[in-house]
Structure formats: structure tokens, C-alpha cells
Amino acid sequence: CMLLWPLFSKRSPFFLALTGALFIVVGYIFPSVRVPQRFLYPLGLLHYAFYSADYFPVFPYLGYFLMGGAIGKTVYKNKRSLFGLHRAKYTFPLLRLAGRHSLLIYLVHQPLLYCVCMMINILK
Numbered sequence: 001c002m003l004l005w006p007l008f009s010k011r012s013p014f015f016l017a018l019t020g021a022l023f024i025v026v027g028y029i030f031p032s033v034r035v036p037q038r039f040l041y042p043l044g045l046l047h048y049a050f051y052s053a054d055y056f057p058v059f060p061y062l063g064y065f066l067m068g069g070a071i072g073k074t075v076y077k078n079k080r081s082l083f084g085l086h087r088a089k090y091t092f093p094l095l096r097l098a099g100r101h102s103l104l105i106y107l108v109h110q111p112l113l114y115c116v117c118m119m120i121n122i123l124k
Contacts, residue, residue, distance in 0.1 A: 001065035004058075013070040020066030027060020 008016060030044035038047050044057030075082065098105060 001062050004062060005065075005069070008066060008069065013073040016066045016070035016073065020063040020070060023058075023063030023066065024060040025063075027057070027063060030057070030059050 008019070011019075027044055031046065033045055034048050035045045036047065037045075038050075041047070041050070041055075042058055044059040
């Protein structure tokens with residue numbers, strides 16, 4: 001969704017909400033359609049033998065993302081916080097550190113969890 005956002009970022013909140021609603025509706029229709037091609041998975045069109053626990057297709061999830069974009073453009077029109085608090089003053093240093101290094105944390109936690117699971121399995 002973040003990769004597709006530049007295509008939508010300059011649009012009005014109304015257009016984003018309408019497009020988002022359309023993507024959501026189409027996203028709930030697609031799972032009932034089965035196709036023989038596997039390359040259509042990213043759109044939400046599934047093969048007969050498809051199963052997954054971690055699958056988020058463009059339809060409907062881009063719709064949810066666009067709805068969030070419409071809400072953000074409406075609520076934060078002036079690009080100022082609604083709470084009036086200075087961020088650095090009211091957050092914990094550990095959270096700020098995690099926020100600055102979130103990509104590193106994301107990339108490291110998967111292999112780390114995998115290793116922990118493997119060790120638990122070995123110790124059984």
C-alpha cells in the first residue's frame with residue numbers, strides 16, 4: 001500500500017474514500033472467484049489450492065489504507081497534532097529509540113524468533 005500511495009497522495013479525501021470503498025467491496029467479492037493462474041494472488045484472486053495464514057491482497061487492504069488516507073487528509077488538514085502535545089517531551093526514550101530504528105527491529109526480529117522456535121523444538 002505504501003508503494004502505491006504516491007499514485008493517490010494528491011487526490012481529494014472524497015476520491016480516496018470513494019476509491020477505498022470500491023476496493024473494499026471488490027475485495028469481498030474476489031475470494032469467491034477461483035482462477036487457474038497463481039500470479040493473480042496479489043490482487044486477491046486465488047487459485048483452487050491456495051491457503052495461507054499471512055496473506056493481505058491489494059483488494060480489500062488498499063481500500064482500508066485509502067480510507068485511512070482520506071481520514072488523515074480530513075482530520076489533519078493543517079498538519080498539526082490534535083492533542084497539542086510536544087512529542088519528545090511526553091514519550092518514553094525507549095519508544096523513541098524503537099521508532100528511530102523500526103526497520104532494523106523489523107528485520108532482526110523474524111530470524112530471532114525463528115531461532116527461538118528452533119531452540120524450543122530442539123529442547124523438546
